[in-house]
Amino acid sequence: MHLTRFRFNAARVGARRLLSSPQILHAAVMSSFAEIPPAAGEGPRVLWRIDANSRAETYLYIVSPDKPDLTHLVEQAGWPQTGRWDTYDYTPLLARLAEGDRWSFRLTANPVHTARRTDDEPTKITAHVGVRHQTDWLLQRQQRAGFTILHKPPDRRHLPEGDEHELVIHNRRQLAFGKTGQRQRVTLMTVTYDGLLEITDPDAFRRTLTHGLGRAKAYGCGLMTLAAV
Template structure:
């Protein structure tokens, strides 16, 4: 597995085209591989995410089973004469994960649930909009995902009984686009979770980090990355 980070030159026309369309960005990511991994299945997959920090820098993060070549992205959306990208061997880090490890994490995800508006109608996948429901979605992923989001002691809760987890939900984006060959618009609501977690099941957690969490993985959702706590 490999972890790659590439800074995007947002002043370039090519970069703006990529940032405006998750489909275009997905295609650009997948063409980073001579033989892209087949989608689906239970193995590791290509995951990507866009991060914008407070210094107006925008980075593309990629986790992939194969080492990517981002030459085309440097030429289209980077600094061709000075900038490259950083790729790290992710496997040794993944193998060192143990129960009880504590990490800061970032996850951009598409929190959804299935609802039935009227009896007898089929269920419909609908986005969670409010932070409380988005938090509830993340907490439901914990057991299967092999982690537990850190809880705040009562004395550190800004709103006792409500601000219960060491977590910030921000960066809500509503992505609308039409799939190729389909006139109907697709809508994806993406939010970013920044927080702290504890590893409970290293095997399941490795799957979370390499297969992604939730839906809309092709459109920049599902990738969780870690930093030292």
């Protein structure tokens, strides 16, 4: 497995075009591989995420079984004369993950649920729009995903309820973009979670890091990255 980071030159038209549509950026990411990546369900998949810390610091992160070649992104949306990308061997980190390890994490996800207005109406996938429901979406998946989000000490909680965890939700976005071959536009709610976690099941957690969490993985959701606490 490999972890790759690429910095966009947001002043370029090509960068703005790629960043404006998850569909276009997904195609650009997938064309970074000489061999066709495995389909979902057949092993670790290609995951990607955009981190926009500021207009001058917009990064693309990719986790993939094979090394990507981002020459086309450098030419279209980077610095062709001086820009590169960084790819690291992700396998040693994955191998040493152990129960009880604590990490800082970031995850951009598509928190949704199924709902219907009447009993005879078919269920429909609906986005969670409230912060509390978006928080609950992640908490409901943490055990199966091999981790638990740490609790705050009581003296650091600012609310009587809903503020128990070391978790911040930000960059809540409603995206709308066209999809190739379809007239109807795709709408997508994405949120970014920053927090602290403890590993409870290393094997399940490794799967989370390499297979993604939640839906809309093709559109920049599901990739969790780690940093030392």
